[in-house]
Amino acid sequence: MKNRIGIVGGGQLGRMMAFEAHKMGFRLIVLDPTPRSPAGQVADEQIVANYSDQKALQELATKSDVITYEIELENSDIFDGLVKTGSIIHPSIKTFKLINDKYLQKEFFQKAKIPVADFMAVENKEDILKATKKFGYPILLKTRLFAYDGRGNALIKKASDIEKQMNSLQGKGLYVEKYIPFIKELAVMVARNTKGEIATYQVVETIHKNNILHVVKAPAAINSQISLKARNLAKNVMQHLKGAGVFGIEMFLTKSRKVLVNEIAPRVHNSGHYTIEACVTNQFAQHIRAISGLPLGKTDMLVGAAVMINILGERAGSAEVSGIEKALGLPQTYVHIYGKKDTKMERKMGHITAVDKSLEKAYKKAKLARKLISI
Ligand SMILES: Nc1ncnc2c1ncn2[C@@H]1O[C@H](COP(=O)(O)OP(=O)(O)OP(=O)(O)O)[C@@H](O)[C@H]1O
Ligand SMILES: [Mg+2]
Incomplete structure (x- = not known):
């Protein structure tokens, strides 16, 4: 059995994955920039390097039979080198890229006829105003990339919130979503x-x-x-x-x-x-x-x-x-x-x-x- 798993990202998700992998006899190699990361502490080996370090990613690839990841990235192209050199990566990088950009993800749902909140790409204040006319207040302004634990979300309740909330997300690639008053x-x-x-x-x-x-x-x-x-x-x-x-x-x-x-x-x-x-x-x-x-x-x-x-x-x-x-x-x-x-x-x-x-x-x-x- 091929039993070497490489994980990009050394957080708690990788840590808990490592515990389970070991029970089944797998070896674990983690790539993470923080020495003794949560996953690194319990893996067989940690490569201490940035996620975008191509040399380190190739080292991970040579030490692994299959690569997986547990992170969100600002740049989803970092895996392209690994794909080129034939590494097996799960979930597939195509899926990763699609999901990593929340706006592309929403477009994907729409095409697949999966029900989602109404959404709209926005570039500036005028676009956001247009969206509020279409969806009504409140709306959620969201960053497309590198958004997790709610860090990329800002609620707009009235027109005067727009500028402040755009600034809070530092104007990075944005889109808006209708606010869903869920139960x-x-x-x-x-x-x-x-x-x-x-x-x-x-x-x-x-x-x-x-x-x-x-x-x-x-x-x-x-x-x-x-x-x-x-x-x-x-x-x-x-x-x-x-x-x-x-x-x-x-x-x-x-x-x-x-x-x-x-x-x-x-x-x-x-x-x-x-x-x-x-x-x-x-x-x-x-x-x-x-x-x-x-x-x-x-x-x-x-x-x-x-x-x-x-x-x-x-x-x-x-x-x-x-x-x-x-x-x-x-x-x-x-x-x-x-x-x-x-x-x-x-x-x-x-x-x-x-x-x-x-x-x-x-x-x-x-x-x-x-x-x-x-x-
Ligand atoms: N359209 C919406 N309407 C109402 N509430 C929303 C909407 N979008 C997000 N939220 C609220 O904000 C939370 C975080 O939003 P979202 O899942 O988009 O961000 P995230 O940063 O990826 O979060 P996480 O990393 O915790 O999954 C949601 O779980 C929900 O409570
Ligand atoms: Mg979420």
Whole structure:
């Protein structure tokens, strides 16, 4: 078996992938500019270099049978060299480039007749005003590239917000989206392996604050019709997309029970972390299976309910964790810490998953555990 996996990006997603890959006997090589990155700490080797360093990427390629990635990039051309020299990369670079640019992604959905919020490319203030005439207020101004954890979003509630919000996003390649007054945000993790098999996970509810994910409830408290609709929508998205791996499909549920796609992540996803304790095959193991030509594992939940709460930085400075011993005293409550040396406001430092018979019970424990931990 070809058993060497290269990961571009050394964050928590790569770290959790590495844990699972090792269980199945894979070797892991990580490329990341930060020495002892979260994934680098647990991989067999880390190449310390920038993602755009072509020499380092080629070194990663010679040390890997298959390459995957766990990052968003300002420049999605960095993989072109690897493609030219014949490296196997999953998900495919074509898909990566499509998803990496949020505007191209939206156009893709439109062509595939996948329901999304109305959107429009904008270059200047006049364009944005035009969009507000068409969509009404509020609208969301978004950057096309390198936008994650809500950093590339700015809400425009009235005409006088436009300039300020354009400046806050530094006028980078922008587009606008109609604001969807959703009643819930949902997410579905989907996997496709190199043989084309597709598996979807249970629909979860995601709760964001300041555009950043705070809480995931699995399964989402929605009726079976909506759940089926969301899972089918996720499958439909996958049928239009190329490439193997795990993908996160973020969705909005509207008052009139419509399910719209917000965006796709071409990777394991924060909304799937609960799968580690709650599912037959967790998303990280599934990703490794998917990209290595292995059969997909079952996605069923093993427990009644699971709630995940992110541990986000509350200040800037060096990170020190306390309170784990108390949190772990709660039954079926699990704490994950990513090994980041420094913390920042709202930086993802770790997460908690609590499982139980019901969402209410799991949520109560997860919240309590979060209160006990400081970082
Ligand atoms: N059109 C919209 N209408 C209403 N809310 C929206 C819309 N677009 C985004 N949001 C809110 O902002 C959050 C973050 O937006 P989006 O997913 O586009 O950004 P992101 O930076 O890629 O986030 P992440 O990295 O957390 O997935 C969404 O989860 C949702 O809560
Ligand atoms: Mg998002």
